[in-house]
Amino acid sequence: MSSSTQDSPTSYGSVSRFNHWLGALLVLALLAIGLYFEDMPKGDARKFWRGLHIAIGAFASLFLLWRVYWRVRSTSPLALPQQPALQKFAQVVHVLLLVGIAVLAITGPLIIWSTGRAIPVFDLLSIPSPFPEFRALHEPLEEVHGFTADAMLFLIGFHLLGVIKHQFIDRDGILKRMSGRA
Numbered sequence: 001m002s003s004s005t006q007d008s009p010t011s012y013g014s015v016s017r018f019n020h021w022l023g024a025l026l027v028l029a030l031l032a033i034g035l036y037f038e039d040m041p042k043g044d045a046r047k048f049w050r051g052l053h054i055a056i057g058a059f060a061s062l063f064l065l066w067r068v069y070w071r072v073r074s075t076s077p078l079a080l081p082q083q084p085a086l087q088k089f090a091q092v093v094h095v096l097l098l099v100g101i102a103v104l105a106i107t108g109p110l111i112i113w114s115t116g117r118a119i120p121v122f123d124l125l126s127i128p129s130p131f132p133e134f135r136a137l138h139e140p141l142e143e144v145h146g147f148t149a150d151a152m153l154f155l156i157g158f159h160l161l162g163v164i165k166h167q168f169i170d171r172d173g174i175l176k177r178m179s180g181r182a
C-alpha cells in the first residue's frame with residue numbers, strides 16, 4: 001500500500017513523503033542562507049542573500065504551513081520500537097521540529113510586514129501587508145525568528161542522529177518508511 005496518499009500504520013503516504021522532503025529541502029536552504037547573511041556587513045552581497053532568503057521564504061511559508069497542517073490532521077505511522085525513553089524523545093523532537101517550522105513560516109513574513117512594507121520577491125512581485133504597520137513587534141519578531149532558526153540546528157542534528165541510529169544500528173528500515181518502499 002506504499003502508493004497510498006494517506007499514512008498507514010507502517011509507512012508515510014505519498015503526500016506526507018512529498019511534504020517531508022520538500023519541507024526539509026526548503027528549511028535547510030533557508031537555514032543555510034539565513035545563517036550566511038546574518039553576520040555579513042551591510043552591502044550588496046548581504047542584500048542579495050537576504051533578498052534570496054525572502055523570495056524563497058515567501059513561497060516556502062505557505063507550503064510549510066500546509067505541511068504542518070497536514071501532519072497535525074494525519075494519523076502518523078506507529079513509532080518504531082526502541083527504548084521507551086528514546087521513543088518519547090523522538091516524538092518530542094518531531095513535535096518541536098513542526099512547531100519550529102510553523103514559527104519560522106509565521107514570523108518570517110511578519111518581520112517585513114511589521115514595518116508596513118510589502119514582501120519583495122526579487123523584482124518580480126511584491127506581496128503587500130494585510131495589516132496596518134505594527135513596528136513595535138519588529139525586533140521581537142526578528143529575535144524569535146533568529147532564536148527558532150538556531151534551535152532548528154540542534155533539532156535537525158538530533159533528528160539526523162536518530163535516523164542514522166535507526167538505519168544502521170537498529171536496521172529497522174526507517175528510510176523506507178519515508179521513501180515509499182516500505
Ligand code: HEM
Nearest residue numbers: 020023024027028071080094097098156163174175177178
Ligand atoms: C535531509 C535529511 C533528513 C532525513 C534523512 C530525514 C529522514 C526522516 C525519516 C526517515 C523520518 C521518518 C521517521 C519515522 O519513521 O518515525 C522523518 C520524519 C520527520 N522529519 Fe526528517 N529527515 C531529514 C531532514 C529533516 C528536516 C530538515 C526536517 C525539518 C524541517 C525534518 C522534519 C521531520 C519531521 C517533522 C518528521 C515527522 C514526520 C513528518 O511530519 O514528516 N526532517 N525524517
Ligand code: HEM
Nearest residue numbers: 030031034035038054057058061104105108109111146149
Ligand atoms: C522556514 C525556515 C526558515 C529558516 C530556517 C530561516 C532562518 C533565518 C535565519 C538563520 C536568519 C538570520 C537571523 C536573523 O537575522 O534573525 C533569518 C532572517 C530572516 N528571515 Fe528567515 N528563515 C526561514 C523562513 C523565513 C520566511 C518564510 C521568511 C519570509 C519571507 C523569512 C524572512 C526573514 C527575514 C526578513 C530575515 C531578516 C531579518 C533581519 O534582517 O535581521 N524567513 N532567517
